Amino acid sequence: MRALEVLRPGPLALVQDLGRPGYAHLGVPPSGALDVPALKLANRLVGNDEAAAGVECLFGGLRLRATTSCTIAVTGPAVTVEVDGRAVGSHSPVWLAAGQVVAIGAPATGLRCYLAVSGGIAVDAELGSRSRDVLSEIGPAPLKTGDVLPLGTPSLPGGADVVLPTAAPAELVVPVEPGPRAHWFEDLATGLAKTWTVTSESNRVGLRLDGAALVRRDEYAEKELPSEGLLTGAVQVPPNGLPVVFLADHPTTGGYPVAAVVRQASLPALAQARPGTLLRFHSSTKVWNR
Amino acid sequence: MRWRAYGEHAALLDCDSLAQTIAAHATVSAARPSGIAELVPGARSLLVAETPGSGALAAVRDLLSGADLEHPPDGEPREITLDVTYDGEDLELVAQDAGVSIEDVVRLHTDAVYTVAFTGFAPGFGYLTGLPEPLRQPRLSSPRTRVPPGSVGIAGEFTGVYPRVSPGGWRLIGHTRTVLFDPRADPPALLAPGDRVRFRSAG
Numbered sequence: 001m002r003a004l005e006v007l008r009p010g011p012l013a014l015v016q017d018l019g020r021p022g023y024a025h026l027g028v029p030p031s032g033a034l035d036v037p038a039l040k041l042a043n044r045l046v047g048n049d050e051a052a053a054g055v056e057c058l059f060g061g062l063r064l065r066a067t068t069s070c071t072i073a074v075t076g077p078a079v080t081v082e083v084d085g086r087a088v089g090s091h092s093p094v095w096l097a098a099g100q101v102v103a104i105g106a107p108a109t110g111l112r113c114y115l116a117v118s119g120g121i122a123v124d125a126e127l128g129s130r131s132r133d134v135l136s137e138i139g140p141a142p143l144k145t146g147d148v149l150p151l152g153t154p155s156l157p158g159g160a161d162v163v164l165p166t167a168a169p170a171e172l173v174v175p176v177e178p179g180p181r182a183h184w185f186e187d188l189a190t191g192l193a194k195t196w197t198v199t200s201e202s203n204r205v206g207l208r209l210d211g212a213a214l215v216r217r218d219e220y221a222e223k224e225l226p227s228e229g230l231l232t233g234a235v236q237v238p239p240n241g242l243p244v245v246f247l248a249d250h251p252t253t254g255g256y257p258v259a260a261v262v263r264q265a266s267l268p269a270l271a272q273a274r275p276g277t278l279l280r281f282h283s284s285t286k287v288w289n290r
Numbered sequence: 291m292r293w294r295a296y297g298e299h300a301a302l303l304d305c306d307s308l309a310q311t312i313a314a315h316a317t318v319s320a321a322r323p324s325g326i327a328e329l330v331p332g333a334r335s336l337l338v339a340e341t342p343g344s345g346a347l348a349a350v351r352d353l354l355s356g357a358d359l360e361h362p363p364d365g366e367p368r369e370i371t372l373d374v375t376y377d378g379e380d381l382e383l384v385a386q387d388a389g390v391s392i393e394d395v396v397r398l399h400t401d402a403v404y405t406v407a408f409t410g411f412a413p414g415f416g417y418l419t420g421l422p423e424p425l426r427q428p429r430l431s432s433p434r435t436r437v438p439p440g441s442v443g444i445a446g447e448f449t450g451v452y453p454r455v456s457p458g459g460w461r462l463i464g465h466t467r468t469v470l471f472d473p474r475a476d477p478p479a480l481l482a483p484g485d486r487v488r489f490r491s492a493g
Contacts, residue, residue, distance in 0.1 A: 021328065023478070024337075025408075025482065025483055026478065027410050027411065027414055028413045126473035138473045180295065181294075226332060226334045227408065228330075228333070228335040229328070231328065251411070252409070253330065258296070261300075264298060
């Protein structure tokens with residue numbers, strides 16, 4: 001069988017593809033790679049369809065042995081990649097002979113690297129996706145030592161040559177649009193534009209932020225919100241005033257007001273925001289007055 | 291009823307009542323304009339997300355502005371019957387607060403016909419509306435850290451079944467052996483918004 005054997009998973013390594021959108025009404029999160037462009041790029045580098053499943057590797061430490069010859073590529077932030085102890089570089093296709101071991105180091109910036117392999121990881125799909133959803137525990141369990149990941153049928157690599165790695169900035173400016181409960185908050189655009197810090201409580205469900213708490217308007221101060229639908233990028237504000245930005249494994253309904261919604265183009269940058277990253281939300285003032 | 295902005299590709303319809311929400315959801319579900327990425331009913335709202343560039347949001351707005359939401363489309367909702375053993379840990383508390391006997395709690399719960407208003411909390415967890423008045427009771431003051439799968443609970447205006455082990459604060463009145471969610475099944479969730487549900491006492 002064509003396969004990759006897990007020698008060491010590192011802090012957290014998950015099988016991810018483009019997720020399972022369209023099931024929110026059943027309570028199923030969209031899930032999928034948090035840094036979608038990085039997974040797509042890795043797949044292109046090894047000749048896969050962009051939607052093939054790869055490994056989302058949180059903070060490196062992943063070691064895999066190939067049971068067959070295959071081509072791999074690692075993308076996301078710049079990171080060391082070694083084959084049998086020899087540095088080969090990220091962001092380019094690397095050929096492995098049967099028995100060779102690939103090891104991913106800790107990224108210099110950012111959080112999540114993506115490993116794609118020719119043929120893609122062919123574990124069983126659930127609801128049309130091979131993504132691990134950490135909230136609902138749907139999809140393949142987090143990788144552990146000794147796991148054997150079956151591979152699909154490879155096609156010819158596309159022949160990309162040099163691709164520059166991205167670098168996650170220490171400070172992010174995140175464009176937002178108003179959310180459905182923006183009117184619950186006092187001077188929201190100004191509050192969001194202050195500097196927030198990404199906390200270590202963050203995960204694939206959401207980025208938790210610390211900073212100057214957002215304040216509800218008096219008339220909404222004690223108001224309860226009946227459960228309503230949530231989408232990726234929603235900036236939900238619990239009673240403590242500290243926002244949570246929902247990522248791919250978010251709950252599909254929730255009972256706290258959504259003050260703003262992150263523009264989709266910023267989601268990959270949020271996926272790479274380490275604890276301690278500074279973040280400001282930006283919005284054009286006119287949108288708050290609609 | 292009022293539309294509210296929800297980012298670049300979605301909008302949320304604030305509804306005046308749960309009945310209006312159910313009617314709005316049924317109306318959009320029946321017409322199902324192309325390009326809808328997600329359609330998520332809540333307790334008093336309907337969230338519509340569109341595939342960028344599809345125009346589905348505008349189509350839904352048009353559809354609902356002309357719809358009679360006091361009288362939802364007839365359609366033929368699916369009917370699902372769940373066999374329940376009424377042995378929940380909070381059965382006595384529920385009977386006490388309702389001022390009736392345990393047998394009356396079972397009779398009240400099994401006589402009613404419920405509608406799946408929305409799903410959330412966990413995959414396959416449906417919020418069922420139609421609970422008789424005496425059973426509309428508050429959540430436990432201290433939620434359980436582990437509610438067994440299949441537990442049937444009540445909270446506020448809703449009843450529901452926990453699809454699998456999770457924490458939870460609903461008052462538990464019984465359990466069912468029916469599988470509520472199986473990601474490898476088609477459909478994966480037994481209960482979807484709009485479905486009708488009855489409970490039957492399995493003794």
